[in-house]
Each structure stands twice: as C-alpha cells, then as structure tokens.
Amino acid sequence: MKLEIGSIVTRNSYNRDLLFRIVGFSEDRTIAELAGEELRLWADAPVDDLFVVDDKQMSEHRQVVKEKEDSSLKLFRQDYYLLRQKREYLSTNGYQYDQSYFELPGRVLHIDGDPLYLNKCLELYKKLGVPVYGIHMKETEMPEKVPALVDEVRPDILVITGHDAYMKSKGDVSDVNAYRHTKYFIRTVREVRRKYTNLDHLMIFAGACQSHFESLIKVGSNFASSPARINIHALDPVYIVSKISLTSFMDRVNVMDVLRNTLTGKEGLGGVETRGFLRTGMPIKTKP
Missing domain, CATH: 2.30.30 (SH3 type barrels.)
Known part of the structure; x- marks a missing residue:
C-alpha cells in the first residue's frame, strides 16, 4: 500500500x-x-x-483505545458527581434550603501542536462541561505567541501541549536539548510566568510524550509530563485540567486524585498541589 x-x-x-x-x-x-x-x-x-x-487492524485498535477512554471518562464522572453532591450540600446549608444555584467552572486556554488532537480534546471538554478556547499552534511558535494569547483570553487554566520525544542520539536524558520540543514548552511557561507568577491564579499544564518533567515543573508548571519519560495519551491533559476546573476554589486538589483519572497515570504525569477554580452562585433567575 x-x-x-x-x-x-x-x-x-x-x-x-x-x-x-x-x-x-x-x-x-x-x-x-x-x-x-x-x-x-x-x-x-x-x-x-x-x-x-489496514482497516480491520485499525478498527480493532480503536475499539481497545475506546474502552480505555470510556473507563477514564466513567471514573472522572464518578468523581465529579461526588464533588457536585458536596457543593449542593454546602450551597443549601445541609439541604435546609430548596435553592437553585449555578456554577462557574475554571476557563481553559488549550494550545495544541496537533490539530487532530486539539479537536479530540475539545470534544472531551464539551462532554465534561468545561469552558475552553482551543488553538492549534506549532510548538516552535509557542514561546513567542502564547503570552499574548494569555493576556487576551485571560484564562484560569493554560494547557501547552503537542508532540515531544527524547532523542538518545542528541544527549543525556537530563539534557533538555535532547528532547524534540521540551525546550519550547519550557520557554513558553517561563515567559507566561513572568507576568502570572501565582500558581493558584493561573494553573499551567505543559508537556507531551517523554517531556522533561522536572524542568517544566521548575519553571512554573502546576502539572507536567513525563516523570518516567514515557508516552502520554492525547487526552491526558484534558482530564488533569478539567479536574482543576471543576473543583471548588475553596479546595486544594490532591495530585494523586488528579492522576487516577488519566489514561497514563503517575509514570507519565505529575504535578504539585493546586487550588480549584469553580465557583457557585445563586439564585438562578427564573422567567416570570
């Protein structure tokens, strides 16, 4: 063929x-x-x-992948249901008041080096009910263009992702120059953090497959990939930041609670304790 x-x-x-x-x-x-x-x-x-x-092999592979993705989505929704129950209890003072309320999740700016992955991610954000503004951008362009986009969009959460790989022929695993795109992710996070220094005011996820996790955390990412230099799934960034988006701003998110809903887990993803962004409000105005 x-x-x-x-x-x-x-x-x-x-x-x-x-x-x-x-x-x-x-x-x-x-x-x-x-x-x-x-x-x-x-x-x-x-x-x-x-x-x-061939088509038969592709169909079989996609079925296996779909089962994994469905499992992660189910786990995430179970967690979200528990969080929502907690918010309902607090908002109604222990169910003493029959009062409707609304929710304002954290807003996401998702910058992706792969247009197909971006579309997949946007579909998942929609399923999860997370407000998102997505843009396709080459990884090499991110350090120059992303800071201005952050100023324009004013998100609560920033995702910087695409493709990456460790290239053994280019140097030691500790050398960021031995990675295809890690250095661009690092520069992007560093530039954004010059203005948005507080990790709880702007949450950042950065990285892709095999990215240099330690450097990305050091320059100011809340979450990043990849601690064990393994590959991560295209949708992993969505599950991480959606957990933050849909958690109350009054709560801090435990790192392991975030990672357990991803497809890759702690070998491919990690981060630091981070505050949520969701706010509840009331009342909901009803039509006369």
Whole structure:
C-alpha cells in the first residue's frame, strides 16, 4: 500500500507496537515524519521500516483505545458527581434550603501542536462541561505567541501541549536539548510566568510524550509530563485540567486524585498541589 501523508502506520523495528500518522517526508522521501495516533509522540523512521495498518487492524485498535477512554471518562464522572453532591450540600446549608444555584467552572486556554488532537480534546471538554478556547499552534511558535494569547483570553487554566520525544542520539536524558520540543514548552511557561507568577491564579499544564518533567515543573508548571519519560495519551491533559476546573476554589486538589483519572497515570504525569477554580452562585433567575 502506498505511503502518503495521513497514512496510519507502525514501525517494524519496534515490533509494530504503536500507531503513527505520517505527517511529512524528507526531501528524498526516504524518511517519514510520524505523529502518534493516540499518544503525544513525535518520531521519524525510514519508509522501508513502516507497515501500513489496514482497516480491520485499525478498527480493532480503536475499539481497545475506546474502552480505555470510556473507563477514564466513567471514573472522572464518578468523581465529579461526588464533588457536585458536596457543593449542593454546602450551597443549601445541609439541604435546609430548596435553592437553585449555578456554577462557574475554571476557563481553559488549550494550545495544541496537533490539530487532530486539539479537536479530540475539545470534544472531551464539551462532554465534561468545561469552558475552553482551543488553538492549534506549532510548538516552535509557542514561546513567542502564547503570552499574548494569555493576556487576551485571560484564562484560569493554560494547557501547552503537542508532540515531544527524547532523542538518545542528541544527549543525556537530563539534557533538555535532547528532547524534540521540551525546550519550547519550557520557554513558553517561563515567559507566561513572568507576568502570572501565582500558581493558584493561573494553573499551567505543559508537556507531551517523554517531556522533561522536572524542568517544566521548575519553571512554573502546576502539572507536567513525563516523570518516567514515557508516552502520554492525547487526552491526558484534558482530564488533569478539567479536574482543576471543576473543583471548588475553596479546595486544594490532591495530585494523586488528579492522576487516577488519566489514561497514563503517575509514570507519565505529575504535578504539585493546586487550588480549584469553580465557583457557585445563586439564585438562578427564573422567567416570570
């Protein structure tokens, strides 16, 4: 089958372990640039190492992925239900008052280096009821463009993500220059934190697959990837920031409570204790 941009492939040299989408070729078309189909991983490979996935295999794979995603969504909704019950109890003074109330979740600005992942994330935000403004932007452009966007949109929560990868041939695992896009994520967070210094006034998630977690936390991210330098799922940032968005501003969110609803877990994601952003109000004006 002919290889072309958009083809779904696996790598023979890696025992066909992960699915990738071809996003480009070298000038002589001997090397293909690859983006993970579900994971926020960027790679390249010789075209003769690639195997094109057929429709049957793709369908089987998507079913497995869907089951994992559905499980995470179910866990998240269970947690949200418990949080909502708590807010109802507090808002009605222990159910003493029959009073309707409204909620204002934290607003998210989601910057994504992958347009397809961005659309998937926006769909999930909608399911979870989280207000979001999403923009596709190349990782290399983020340090220059994101700070102005933050000033314009004024979000409560900022997501800086896309694709990344540790490249062993470029240096030691501790060297941020050995990562494809980590240095751009670091610069972006650093620039934003020059103005928005308080971690509870602007919550930041930064990183993608195999990103240099420690550096991203050090420059001011509340949550980041990837502590064990493993791959993370495309939707993981959404679950993390949605938990913060839908938690009351009066409560602090335990890191493990956030991570347990993700698809990757603590090996791929981590962070610091962070305050929620949701506020409740009343009354709801009814029509006469």
